Amino acid sequence: MPQDTPASRTSVTVIGLGAMGQALAGAFLNAGHPTTVWNRSAGKGDDLVARGAVRAASAAEAVRASDLVVVCVVDYDASRAILEPLAADLAGRTLVNLTSDTPERAREAAAWAAKAGVDYLDGAVMVPTTVVGTPDALLFHSGPRAVYERHEDTLRALGGQSTYVGEDHGHAALYDLSLLDYFWTSMAGLVHAYALATADGVPAAAIAPFLKANAGLVLSLVEETAKGVDSGSYPGDQGNLAMEAAGIEHIAHAAEHRGLDTSVLRAVHALAARGVALGHGADSWTATVEAARKPGA
Numbered sequence: 677m678p679q680d681t682p683a684s685r686t687s688v689t690v691i692g693l694g695a696m697g698q699a700l701a702g703a704f705l706n707a708g709h710p711t712t713v714w715n716r717s718a719g720k721g722d723d724l725v726a727r728g729a730v731r732a733a734s735a736a737e738a739v740r741a742s743d744l745v746v747v748c749v750v751d752y753d754a755s756r757a758i759l760e761p762l763a764a765d766l767a768g769r770t771l772v773n774l775t776s777d778t779p780e781r782a783r784e785a786a787a788w789a790a791k792a793g794v795d796y797l798d799g800a801v802m803v804p805t806t807v808v809g810t811p812d813a814l815l816f817h818s819g820p821r822a823v824y825e826r827h828e829d830t831l832r833a834l835g836g837q838s839t840y841v842g843e844d845h846g847h848a849a850l851y852d853l854s855l856l857d858y859f860w861t862s863m864a865g866l867v868h869a870y871a872l873a874t875a876d877g878v879p880a881a882a883i884a885p886f887l888k889a890n891a892g893l894v895l896s897l898v899e900e901t902a903k904g905v906d907s908g909s910y911p912g913d914q915g916n917l918a919m920e921a922a923g924i925e926h927i928a929h930a931a932e933h934r935g936l937d938t939s940v941l942r943a944v945h946a947l948a949a950r951g952v953a954l955g956h957g958a959d960s961w962t963a964t965v966e967a968a969r970k971p972g973a
């Protein structure tokens with residue numbers, strides 16, 4: 677029976693030693709994987725080398741060191757610049773691109789990899805560097821299921837919540853961007869709520885406990901809203917879009933009166949008003965998905 681020692685574990689190469697690349701390489705090292713690293717600029721990853729990583733002299737040497745190559749750089753222009761000259765070295769190996777970008781660019785990269793004879797998985801890291809490698813760390817992976825399953829145990833070193841989201845190479849990025857779409861619009865609302873409160877001298881800290889309860893309300897609506905979006909049914913008997921649009925107008929008006937930026941609130945109001953204009957005034961907020969899908973309507 678093979679012993680589960682570092683030497684018996686899969687060798688991994690990590691290309692890109694920015695903050696995230698270093699965290700990924702560190703997680704592989706912690707899990708006992710022999711790890712080779714490379715970065716465009718010198719001077720990064722000394723502590724990884726001190727912990728046992730091998731620093732390759734070139735990207736080509738790094739690729740040739742392992743059957744599993746993970747790349748994590750600033751964007752796909754950067755990953756293309758590194759990888760495209762290495763097609764012959766990558767052929768027959770598995771490349772996992774954990775660089776964040778769009779689904780379209782992930783699919784382009786997959787098409788390039790297919791031509792080059794490289795098994796390709798796309799992926800997205802959904803947690804900060806400090807959480808990478810822990811049981812709580814969420815990463816998405818997409819691409820051929822057989823390739824994912826072949827490397828699943830090794831990739832799980834990066835995060836206990838690693839999740840395969842399908843054969844379409846674009847889906848890891850799609851899940852990533854959907855979550856970030858929600859996150860950033862929520863963060864805009866959170867900070868604006870504090871701006872409104874503090875404009876009248878109420879400290880943000882006084883509002884914070886109530887916003888936590890409000891965030892819980894959003895949490896309770898996540899699955900119900902998904903059901904409405906998937907079914908196209910938006911019953912508004914407990915609260916309707918026309919009433920909610922009027923309520924948003926009050927918030928925007930009060931914010932304008934205090935000289936605050938209301939561009940986000942006005943955009944939210946415009947979305948609701950278009951939902952009403954499309955005939956969904958008596959439906960729930962979920963009906964704004966119809967307005968989101970028809971920006972010109």
Ligand SMILES: NC(=O)c1ccc[n+]([C@@H]2O[C@H](COP(=O)([O-])OP(=O)(O)OC[C@H]3O[C@@H](n4cnc5c(N)ncnc54)[C@H](OP(=O)(O)O)[C@@H]3O)[C@@H](O)[C@H]2O)c1
Nearest residue numbers: 692693694695696697716717749750754775776801804805
């Ligand atoms: N940091 C986070 O908390 C976090 C969280 C989730 C996802 N991510 C994603 O992880 C990816 C990497 O982020 P990061 O935080 O590691 O960024 P970073 O610290 O800014 O590092 C950027 C990396 O990209 C390399 N790079 C940039 N342009 C290049 C080029 N033209 N050719 C070759 N290499 C190039 C840099 O190499 P040099 O050192 O030579 O400049 C460096 O290794 C991004 O897609 C980011 O969205 C990051």
